[in-house]
Amino acid sequence: MTYSGGRVLLGSQGESQASRFRIWVMISIGLAAILFQVYVPLFFPILSFLEMPLLVVVYFAFMRRSQIVGLTVGALMGLAQDSLSKKPLGMFGISKTLVGYFAASVGVRLDVDHPVIRFLLAMAFYFFHYFFYWMMSRALLNQQVAFELQRTSVLALLNAMVGVALFHFLDRFRQAA
Amino acid sequence: MESLLNRYRNITVLLLVIFAQLVLLAVQVKNDRDVRLMRVWAVTAVTPVARAAEMLRSGSFALVRNYILLRDANDENRKLQEELGRLKLENNFLKNELNTADRAKALSVFQAHTPSKTLAANVIGTSAGPDSKLVFVDRGSVAGVERGMAVVTPDGIVGKIVAAYPTASEVLLITDPDFAAGVIGQTSQARGTLKGDGTPVCKVDYVTAEEKVKAGEWFYTSGDDRIFPRGFPVGVVQSVRRAQPFQEILLEPSGLQHGLDDVLILIEGVHQAIPENAVAGGPVYIAPPAPGSQPADEQANSQTNNSGTEADKLHARYKAIGQAEGHTFGEGVPGSKPPDFNIKLPTGGAAAPAGAGNQPPTAGQPPRQPASSPPAAAAPATPPVSTPAPTAKSNQAPAQSPPARGGSGEDAAKRSNSGTAPAAAAPSRQPPPPLNSPGTPTAPSAPLKPKSQPPDEL
Numbered sequence: 321m322t323y324s325g326g327r328v329l330l331g332s333q334g335e336s337q338a339s340r341f342r343i344w345v346m347i348s349i350g351l352a353a354i355l356f357q358v359y360v361p362l363f364f365p366i367l368s369f370l371e372m373p374l375l376v377v378v379y380f381a382f383m384r385r386s387q388i389v390g391l392t393v394g395a396l397m398g399l400a401q402d403s404l405s406k407k408p409l410g411m412f413g414i415s416k417t418l419v420g421y422f423a424a425s426v427g428v429r430l431d432v433d434h435p436v437i438r439f440l441l442a443m444a445f446y447f448f449h450y451f452f453y454w455m456m457s458r459a460l461l462n463q464q465v466a467f468e469l470q471r472t473s474v475l476a477l478l479n480a481m482v483g484v485a486l487f488h489f490l491d492r493f494r495q496a497a
Numbered sequence: 498m499e500s501l502l503n504r505y506r507n508i509t510v511l512l513l514v515i516f517a518q519l520v521l522l523a524v525q526v527k528n529d530r531d532v533r534l535m536r537v538w539a540v541t542a543v544t545p546v547a548r549a550a551e552m553l554r555s556g557s558f559a560l561v562r563n564y565i566l567l568r569d570a571n572d573e574n575r576k577l578q579e580e581l582g583r584l585k586l587e588n589n590f591l592k593n594e595l596n597t598a599d600r601a602k603a604l605s606v607f608q609a610h611t612p613s614k615t616l617a618a619n620v621i622g623t624s625a626g627p628d629s630k631l632v633f634v635d636r637g638s639v640a641g642v643e644r645g646m647a648v649v650t651p652d653g654i655v656g657k658i659v660a661a662y663p664t665a666s667e668v669l670l671i672t673d674p675d676f677a678a679g680v681i682g683q684t685s686q687a688r689g690t691l692k693g694d695g696t697p698v699c700k701v702d703y704v705t706a707e708e709k710v711k712a713g714e715w716f717y718t719s720g721d722d723r724i725f726p727r728g729f730p731v732g733v734v735q736s737v738r739r740a741q742p743f744q745e746i747l748l749e750p751s752g753l754q755h756g757l758d759d760v761l762i763l764i765e766g767v768h769q770a771i772p773e774n775a776v777a778g779g780p781v782y783i784a785p786p787a788p789g790s791q792p793a794d795e796q797a798n799s800q801t802n803n804s805g806t807e808a809d810k811l812h813a814r815y816k817a818i819g820q821a822e823g824h825t826f827g828e829g830v831p832g833s834k835p836p837d838f839n840i841k842l843p844t845g846g847a848a849a850p851a852g853a854g855n856q857p858p859t860a861g862q863p864p865r866q867p868a869s870s871p872p873a874a875a876a877p878a879t880p881p882v883s884t885p886a887p888t889a890k891s892n893q894a895p896a897q898s899p900p901a902r903g904g905s906g907e908d909a910a911k912r913s914n915s916g917t918a919p920a921a922a923a924p925s926r927q928p929p930p931p932l933n934s935p936g937t938p939t940a941p942s943a944p945l946k947p948k949s950q951p952p953d954e955l
Contacts, residue, residue, distance in 0.1 A: 351546060354543060355543060355546055358547070359551075387510075387511070388507055391510060392514075395518065399518075399535065400539050400542075400543075403535050403538070403539030404543060408522050408531075409521055409525060409531075409532050410521045410525070413518045414519065414522070417514050418511075421507070421511045460519075460522060460526065461526065
C-alpha cells in the first residue's frame with residue numbers, strides 16, 4: 321500500500337490512480353459480504369452490527385474511482401441485500417447506490433489509500449447510509465422509525481474500525497492500473 | 498447534446514438507477530406485491546454458497562469438537578492409567594502388609610505352641626561377605642541372646658547365633674559352608690550331619706549307605722548337637738546318591754523357603770517329638786475358615802482367641818450378643834428392633850472385654866493355625882483343629898524335658914517376661930511329655946543352653 325505523502329487532497333485527476341480488480345474477485349468479495357451479512361450473525365449475533373456490503377461498496381467505489389462503477393456496485397449489493405431481507409426491493413439499493421456514487425466522487429478528490437481517510441470516510445458513509453435509509457423509511461414507506469443517533473454513531477465507529485482492516489485486506493486483491 | 502450527456506453522464510446514470518429503483522419500490526408499495534423474481538435470483542445465488550459454508554463450518558466444528566473430546570479422552574485415559582498404577586502399588590503394599598501380618602501371626606502362633614522359650618527377632622541386614630551366608634537380627638545380648646543359640650522359623654531351622662552384640666546378633670544360616678547340625682530322617686531314622694553348601698540347598702553327611710533315605714523324606718533336628726532341640730524341621734530331601742561309605746544327600750531347607758523377615762531365637766530349647774506323618778511344604782499362611790465349616794467348639798475357642806485384632810474381638814462380641822439374643826445380623830426389615838449391645842455376657846465368652854482377650858490360649862485351645870503349617874513337632878500334644886495334624890509317634894515319646902522348662906508357673910512367667918514374645922506366648926503352655934521311651938534317640942536331659950563356643954562342625 322502506498323500513501324501519497326502527507327497530503328489528503330489530490331492535486332489533479334491524473335494524480336489519482338484507479339485500481340483494477342478482476343471481475344471474479346469483485347463478484348466473490350461481494351458475494352462473501354452478502355453471505356457474511358446473512359450467515360455469520362446466525363452463529364455470532366454479536367457481529368450483526370457489521371455492515372459488510374456497505375463497506376465493500378465503499379471500498380470498490382474508493383478504489384475504482386469511477387462513479388458509474390461505484391453506483392453500479394452499490395445498486396447491485398443493495399438489491400441483493402434487499403432480496404434477502406423483508407424490506408421492499410430498493411431500500412438498501414437506493415441507499416447504497418448513493419453511497420457508491422458519492423464514495424467514488426470522494427475517492428477522486430481524496431487520498432483514499434490513507435488509513436485515517438479511510439476510517440473517517442467509512443464512518444461518514446455508514447452514517448450517511450443509515451440516515452438516508454431512515455429517511456426513506458419514513459418518506460416512502462411511512463414507517464415511524466426513530467433515528468438513534470448515539471447508537472448509529474457507535475456503530476459507525478465500529479464499522480469504520482473494521483472497515484480499515486478490511487480495506488487493508490482487500491488491497492491485496494487489487495491490480496495496478 | 499452529446500457533449501452535454503457526456504459531461505453529465507455520471508449523474509445521469511445515477512438518476513436513472515435511482516429512478517428505476519424508486520419505481521420498483523413504488524410498484525411494490527402501491528400494489529403491496531413483492532417482486533419475487535429478484536428474490537429468487539438472490540436466494541438461488543446465495544444459498545449454495547451458504548450451504549457449502551455451513552458444511553464447512555459444521556465439519557470444522559465437528560472436527561474441533563472431536564479433537565477436544567479425543568483429547569479429553571486421552572487425558573482421562575492418562576489419569577485412569579495413573580490411578581490404576583497407583584492402585585496397583587497400593588494393592589501390592591496391602592498384600593505385603595497382609596503377608597507380613599500373616600507371617601507375624603503365624604510366628605506368634607508357633608511361638609505360643611512351641612515348648613521352647615523363644616525370642617522374636619527381625620532380620621535387619623545381611624553380611625557383607627560375598628560367600629558367607631550371614632544375617633543380622635535386631636536382638637542382641639541386651640535381650641538375652643547369646644552365641645550358639647538356635648534360630649528358627651515356623652517353617653524350620655534357619656541358623657545359629659555366631660555373634661551376639663548388645664543390640665544385634667549375627668546369624669550363620671544353614672546354607673553357609675561353615676554350618677553344621679545334627680539331623681535325623683523322619684521315616685528312615687537315619688542320622689547325619691547337616692552341612693551348608695553355599696548354595697540354596699544343604700547336604701546331609703555321614704549317612705551310611707545302608708540307611709534307606711529317599712527323596713522327599715523330611716529331616717528334623719536330632720538334638721545331638723546341643724544347639725537345636727530335637728524335632729525341629731530342617732528340610733526335605735531333594736536327591737539321594739548312593740556312595741561309599743556315605744550317601745550324598747541334598748536337602749532343601751524349609752526354613753529359608755519363604756524368605757527371612759521374622760525369626761525366633763531359641764533362648765531355651767526343649768526337645769520335641771518328630772511327627773510321624775509327612776509334612777506339608779506349603780507356605781505359612783493363615784487362611785480364614787470356610788463359612789460354616791467351623792465347629793461350634795472351635796467357634797467358642799475363636800471367640801476367646803486373643804491373637805486376633807480388635808476388630809476380630811469386636812466381631813466375636815457382637816456375634817455372641819446376637820446368639821444370646823437370638824438375633825441374626827443382616828436380617829430383619831429396616832426399623833426393626835436392634836439387639837441390645839449393652840447386655841452383659843457370661844464371663845469367658847465372646848462378650849469378654851477386649852482386655853480379657855489378651856490372655857494367651859491354652860494348649861488345649863490353640864488359636865487358629867496356619868493352613869499348611871510346617872511340622873507339627875512345633876505344635877503341642879493336642880494339635881489345632883485346622884492344622885494337618887501329625888501326631889506324635891506312638892513309639893516315640895516326646896522329648897525329655899527338664900523340670901524347669903516351661904512346666905512350672907515360675908518358669909512360664911519368666912518366659913512371658915522375655916518382653917519380645919507376643920502376648921500369645923502362653924504362660925500356661927504345657928511342655929511336651931518326656932522323651933524317654935525306648936527307641937527314642939538320645940536326648941539331653943538338661944535344658945539346651947547355648948554353649949559358649951558352639952562347634953562349627955559336629
